[in-house]
Amino acid sequence: MTPVPGLLVAAPRSSSGKTTVTLALMRALRRRGLRVQGAKCGPDYIDPAFHHAATGAPSVNLDSFAMPEPLLDGVAGIAMTGADLVIAEGSMGLFDGIVAREGVTGANADIAARYGWPVILVLDVSGAAQSAAAVALGCAAYDPRIRIAGVVLNKVASARHRRLIEAGLARIGMPVLGALMRDGALALPERHLGLVQARETGDLEARLDRLADLAESGLDLDAILGAASGTGLPAGPTTLPRPPGQRIAVASDAAFSFLYPHLEIGWRRAGAELVAFSPLADEPPPQDCDVCWLPGGYPELHAGILAEAARFRDGVRDFARTKPVHGECGGYMVLGESLEDADGITHPMTALLPVATSYRARRLHLGYRVATLVADGVLGRAGARLVGHEFHYASERTDPPVHDIALAAVTDAEGTPQGLAGHRRGNVTGSFFHLIAG
Structure with missing residues (x-):
């Protein structure tokens, strides 16, 4: 080039x-x-x-x-x-x-x-x-x-x-x-x-x-x-992210928008089709897709609307019976049992994962995360190494995950263990971790 x-x-x-x-x-x-x-x-x-x-x-x-x-x-x-x-x-x-x-x-x-x-x-x-x-x-x-x-x-x-x-x-x-x-x-x-x-x-x-x-x-x-100047790309191979499926239902609205652009571009260049749907508009994931992806965003600002979105809630549950559903950060919160907003009001969520989250007692969680998957799933095979980032103020109100239901073992950028993170149940996975590379 x-x-x-x-x-x-x-x-x-x-x-x-x-x-x-x-x-x-x-x-x-x-x-x-x-x-x-x-x-x-x-x-x-x-x-x-x-x-x-x-x-x-x-x-x-x-x-x-x-x-x-x-x-x-x-x-x-x-x-x-x-x-x-x-x-x-x-x-x-x-x-x-x-x-x-x-x-x-x-x-x-x-x-x-x-x-x-x-x-x-x-x-x-x-x-x-x-x-x-x-x-x-x-x-x-x-x-x-x-x-x-x-x-x-x-x-x-x-x-x-x-x-x-x-x-x-x-x-x-x-x-x-x-x-x-x-x-x-x-x-x-x-x-x-x-x-x-x-x-x-x-x-x-x-x-x-x-x-x-x-x-x-x-x-x-x-x-x-x-x-302005530049030396161009160094000599050597280049890659782009591989898609998690051929036709990917991606939640996209004011509550779900934190999908890294290089993932979206890489998935499309690999031949995948991304189909947007809006949980805030009470839209379910299209059933003709083979993966559902709930990115991060601001569900804590829209928890009441999401709690009333019956078509979305029932649709994502139906989808998860036969096909993978993954949630990152805000998406993870919505896949859980409940979400407590800043006013202390607890709203029911989809209950697809055994976790309850709260935005009331705000505490900053920030930094790179290196994750090793505990089991096979939509993000890769057991033992696969993923690198990403965590940035949120919400906390989990339930007990930390045990090995049988955790998504991954996580360290920080310098290798310090952070324990087990995220959850998995059936075809559903999620964590506060935003994927950058895997």
């Missing part, structure tokens, strides 16, 4: 404005007629939907820890195909990842190094002036594998504030590629798992167009385009 130029939009830490700058660049460059393709570094299933809205093309996740190299390159190949430019958005800080050998830490820097994409460093300069240059200098010197093409200043307070910051950056020879003034109206609405989903942001197009206007007025788009 001919190398496709790319850029990684990253920052020294979270909440610096990466998503704002990324979406502004994507929409502004799309206005110029460029075929822009988005990517998200790490396990984030919300931001890619915003990339898709900004560019008109599906975005993918690139994860150097969770994805073996053939899969990582296969997914990167999706991003590069037909694109004039790839804009990848980082997660957390530029170098934040797990403790592991170089190149497989899950850090944004691994992706920039592997594909030769220069870094646009977003600096939140609120509360700093010349000291921002010291932060930029540290990022530039920390990892010799990557190159920082320049910085974008975010949350600039005034013209004087900008002059002070630029004086420090001039001292270290770091290009300033533009600035965005402090403006609380730029922030996208958020909830407990991050941004409110793209499909639920009613004024999203207007917001994206405003961001593009700000990019055109505040960023040096010509210099940013001129900085």
